[in-house]
Amino acid sequence: MTEVRVPTLGESVSEATVATWFKKPGDSVAVDEMLCELETDKVTVEVPSPVAGTLGEIIANEGDTVGVDALLAQIDEGAGSGDAPAKPASEEDTKGGYSGADTPKESGADGGDGGGDEIDVMVPTLGESVSEATIATWFKSEGDAVEADEMLCELETDKVSVEVPAPAAGTLGKILKGEGETVEAGGKLATMTTGSGGAKAPAKSDDAPKAEAPSGGESGRDVEDAPSAKKAMAEKGISRDQVSGSGRDGRVMKEDVAKAGSAPKSDSPAPAPKSPTPAGDADREERVKMTRLRQTIAKRLKEAQNTAAMLTTYNEVDMTAVMELRNEYKDLFLKKHGVKLGFMSFFTKACCHALQEVPEVNAEIDGTDVVYHHFVHMGIAVGTPTGLVVPVVRDADAMSFAEIEKTINDLGVKARDGKLSMADMQGGTFTISNGGVYGSLMSSPILNPPQSGILGMHKIQERPMVIGGEIKIRPMMYLALSYDHRIVDGKGAVTFLVRVKEALEDPRRLLMDL
Incomplete structure (x- = not known):
């Protein structure tokens, strides 16, 4: 059992407030992975894990005031509850690749004609002092064939957008984290099978209606267009109604915007008139969750x-x-x-x-x-x-x-x-x-x-x-x-x-x- 204690906070600073815990009891942690963040009257201090293992009991909770060298939490050293031992981020990790514990066997890692091996798609390193991100868009669906380095999804942090490429060629398996969910650096996003064994896997029958969803995002739930598509629409001055989405659930992709921008205006049908049925103000409003970047801008400007x-x-x-x-x-x-x-x-x-x-x-x-x-x-x-x-x-x-x-x-x-x-x-x-x-x-x-x-x-x-x-x-x-x-x-x-x-x-x- 290893103790996690409050580090030295600086000259004339004797106490701090626990602002955020990035991990919860039972989570696996790597050496130097950020566990929590402390706030003093001068600076924000990040507390890294002194060892690899599993986070045990958290002694000081968010909002608690702690002194220098006070006990914050305890870590069980080693693999913990069956998790693979943590390892330093490799080049594959930073590209959204698989972890060392999930390295595919030699028999299928070369993408041969066999059945292939299952590997994990991981959250890449997000940058200094950034420990989590929000999944903005999945560009692929479960069962889709993907090429090595093809973009699978896009993550948003409070500072930049991060694209996650496929670590190998194969078939996307189960998506573990959906759009809008928050993920931590080094977390698992999805699984995929390498090689050509399942690359042409047919789409599930219950997924077929989704492919026919209308482009306006009216498939029964809110559909978030690809960030690159939003950017392209803003640059070209094209409204959302002028673009027909080809992505999953009618999502607009960047290439859809390019097609709309090059199409003759006469080919674009006039939008259908909206129903004259009277509606309350709530029916004429749209509620959209702020991006992490916009939340950070708001916080910093008010600060x-x-x-x-x-x-x-x-x-x-x-x-x-x-x-x-x-x-x-x-x-x-x-x-x-x-x-x-x-x-x-x-x-x-x-x-x-x-x-x-x-x-x-x-x-x-x-x-x-x-x-x-x-x-x-x-x-x-x-x-x-x-x-x-x-x-x-x-x-x-x-x-x-x-x-x-x-x-x-x-x-x-x-x-x-x-x-x-x-x-x-x-x-x-x-x-x-x-x-x-x-x-x-x-x-x-x-x-x-x-x-x-x-x-x-x-x-x-x-x-x-x-x-x-x-x-x-x-x-x-x-x-x-x-x-x-x-x-x-x-x-x-x-x-x-x-x-x-x-x-x-x-x-x-x-x-x-x-």
């Missing part, structure tokens, strides 16, 4: 309002110089660097320049300490069909214009395709949010904790301005800096915004470090 003393200051910038410089060199820039010259590199450079003079905007609060960052990891807020994400341009202060544009472009493509990793979104020290791409004229951006500053860009709009005693039409943009007033004073915030304005109105200042 920022509740925690930080947030204040916003405004200014405006004449974009004439930046626009003229961009128009003059954009063709040469593209030819030499292979990437377009946009506005984001100018704003990123201007912010890095201003952060050198006002370092508290690039700092964060940790308990009673202020942590100053002598580097700039620039977060770039990006809107996607599934929600707002903030990928990070690391060491942006040491990058050239071309390097910044290439990095932002690469991160934008990954965000659009849902391919951002945990590492892509961690460690930001300051954030830029561009609401202008959606037509926003002015807004107050919300901080991205634990950062102390965020710059809001907005729509460029021609306005009459007094220049040298004369009224002239200039392309103007409102800038908004939201900051944590606990460590950033009003003088520092205003100075930062003025330095950004000066650098953009005269980009030569960036070259001269003025």
Whole structure:
């Protein structure tokens, strides 16, 4: 029997609250697998398993306050209640493959003509500090033939979407976790049979009516379309009614959206008129469960309002110089660097320049300490069909214009395709949010904790301005800096915004470090 105790919580921190248990008594655990999460007044602390075995009695429950070295739980070492001994995640595990205890025998592992062996489809590693996910979509049904590395299902965590490929060619067996269910890292999703023995297994007779289900999701239960299909519909401006789903229970797949987008409008029948039968408000409402990403966005934004003393200051910038410089060199820039010259590199450079003079905007609060960052990891807020994400341009202060544009472009493509990793979104020290791409004229951006500053860009709009005693039409943009007033004073915030304005109105200042 091994005891799990509260680790050292940090200087001057003597107690914590048990926030979440990721395991329950009787569950198998691997060495260093996360057991629970503790919250202190400074940080969140994860408690890993010291040994492999089976979780026994939980001594401190969620919500309990515990001191340093207090007993949290006990673990029975070894295989426990018949479970296979835990092993470190291998390359196969990270791809949704089988565990070592379920390795297929040599007789059928090569996908020969025999009956094949049964293997498990496992939840892959989800990333640092992420212990669970929700099953968003199953792309295959029980009995379907699958190829090696063909996508079986898609998982949603609170940060990214994770696709689970087939670990081998064969036939999908029993699906153990359905759509909407929560699964833990390393958990079992389904079973499958390798080889061609059952690859052509006929669909069950009671499944036949499902294949004929109408595309509108009216098969008697709610049908969740594939996330990739939702993304494609949003990008193409196609409504759900315009797409005929070919997936299970009428689910819309990505290829269905492509077909709908290429089909002549005349071929699309007009939607049938809705019944004039009067209905209550409840009959005209739709209740959809928030995705884990949306839940996290809501939690973090509200947390920022509740925690930080947030204040916003405004200014405006004449974009004439930046626009003229961009128009003059954009063709040469593209030819030499292979990437377009946009506005984001100018704003990123201007912010890095201003952060050198006002370092508290690039700092964060940790308990009673202020942590100053002598580097700039620039977060770039990006809107996607599934929600707002903030990928990070690391060491942006040491990058050239071309390097910044290439990095932002690469991160934008990954965000659009849902391919951002945990590492892509961690460690930001300051954030830029561009609401202008959606037509926003002015807004107050919300901080991205634990950062102390965020710059809001907005729509460029021609306005009459007094220049040298004369009224002239200039392309103007409102800038908004939201900051944590606990460590950033009003003088520092205003100075930062003025330095950004000066650098953009005269980009030569960036070259001269003025």
